[in-house]
Amino acid sequence: MSTVSHRLHLPGSSPVHRTPAEVKIVCAVITVFAVVATPREMFWPFAVYAAGLIVIWRIARIPPRWIAPRLLIELPFVVLALLLPFAAGEPRTTLLGLSLSTTGLYAAWGIIAKGTIGVGISLTVAATTSVRDLPGGLSRLHVPGMIVTIVVLMLRYVDVITDEAARMRLARVSRGDDPRTIRQIGATARGVGSLFLRSYERGERVHLAMLSRGFTGTIVDFGTPTATRGQWLVACVPALAAVGVCVAAWAVR
Numbered sequence: 001m002s003t004v005s006h007r008l009h010l011p012g013s014s015p016v017h018r019t020p021a022e023v024k025i026v027c028a029v030i031t032v033f034a035v036v037a038t039p040r041e042m043f044w045p046f047a048v049y050a051a052g053l054i055v056i057w058r059i060a061r062i063p064p065r066w067i068a069p070r071l072l073i074e075l076p077f078v079v080l081a082l083l084l085p086f087a088a089g090e091p092r093t094t095l096l097g098l099s100l101s102t103t104g105l106y107a108a109w110g111i112i113a114k115g116t117i118g119v120g121i122s123l124t125v126a127a128t129t130s131v132r133d134l135p136g137g138l139s140r141l142h143v144p145g146m147i148v149t150i151v152v153l154m155l156r157y158v159d160v161i162t163d164e165a166a167r168m169r170l171a172r173v174s175r176g177d178d179p180r181t182i183r184q185i186g187a188t189a190r191g192v193g194s195l196f197l198r199s200y201e202r203g204e205r206v207h208l209a210m211l212s213r214g215f216t217g218t219i220v221d222f223g224t225p226t227a228t229r230g231q232w233l234v235a236c237v238p239a240l241a242a243v244g245v246c247v248a249a250w251a252v253r
Contacts, residue, residue, distance in 0.1 A: 008126045008155075016060035016128045019235050020227035021137025027239040028125045034242040035117050038249050040110030045249040049117050052238055053124065062127050070123050074115045081111040131155050140226060157206075161199050168195060 011017075016024075031049075038045045057067065085104035093102050129137075131152065138148045168191055227235075 009130045010060075010062060010066065010127045011130075012061055012128070014060045014128070015234075016056060016124075019128070019231055020140075021129050021133040022140045023227045023231055023235045024125050024129055025137060025141065027235055028121050030236075030239040031121055031242040032118050034239070034246040035114050035121075038114070038246045039253050040106050040113070042249045042253060043109075045245045046113040046117065048245050049242060050120075052241065053117060053120050056124060056238065060124065060128050062124065066127070067120065067123055071116065071119055074119050077115050078112055081108040081115075084108045084111075157199075157203075160202070161195070164198060165195055 035046075035049055038049075057064075084107045085100035087101070087104060091102045093100055093105070134152055134155070135148055138151065139145070172191070
């Protein structure tokens with residue numbers, strides 16, 4: 001699982017890294033729900049959420065240059081959000097000489113703010129939690145074994161498929177093809193189909209290999225430590241603070 005660890009996990013010895021996986025998962029879910037439940041018309045709560053997230057990044061020693069490019073995964077949603085002020089209806093307001101929908105502006109702000117903070121929280125968990133720690137953490141949260149297996153294998157083999165796609169693209173380019181042109185869309189579609197078939201066949205081979213080695217359908221817990229009461233109390237402080245901010249935002253709304 002070194003490939004996944006290299007791309008998604010930043011090895012470290014910070015308190016965030018040492019926190020057991022199940023604690024980080026629960027705290028992340030609670031915080032995301034608090035962020036999503038915050039009224040979009042309020043601006044200060046999102047500034048508080050962002051400040052808290054930055055503090056956690058500093059504690060975990062996650063550099064901004066690692067976070068920034070990975071936040072681009074939400075770019076399609078940002079583009080959609082930027083169109084909402086032009087597409088939504090009344091009431092309207094004038095901003096920079098443009099007639100924009102007030103409802104659309106709030107909706108765009110909500111999508112961008114909540115989406116960015118949510119992605120940031122997910123990246124924080126990914127950066128501080130290795131794939132090796134996930135099976136034990138998910139099992140201790142009583143997640144069904146089949147779901148644990150699917151999640152862990154997906155994280156392991158998504159990079160395998162990505163590397164396979166990169167090799168196929170390199171082979172096309174070395175033969176004089178340019179996948180970026182519109183007229184090559186047919187070849188690109190065939191390449192996607194070929195990648196699907198290769199991935200399916202690889203999955204069957206891997207499954208047979210696992211069965212031959214005694215795989216019973218359950219991912220093994222590699223002996224990761226169980227969270228103590230103190231770790232739960234300390235790690236849940238940011239999540240409870242996020243819930244408090246959300247409640248306060250509704251109270252003063």
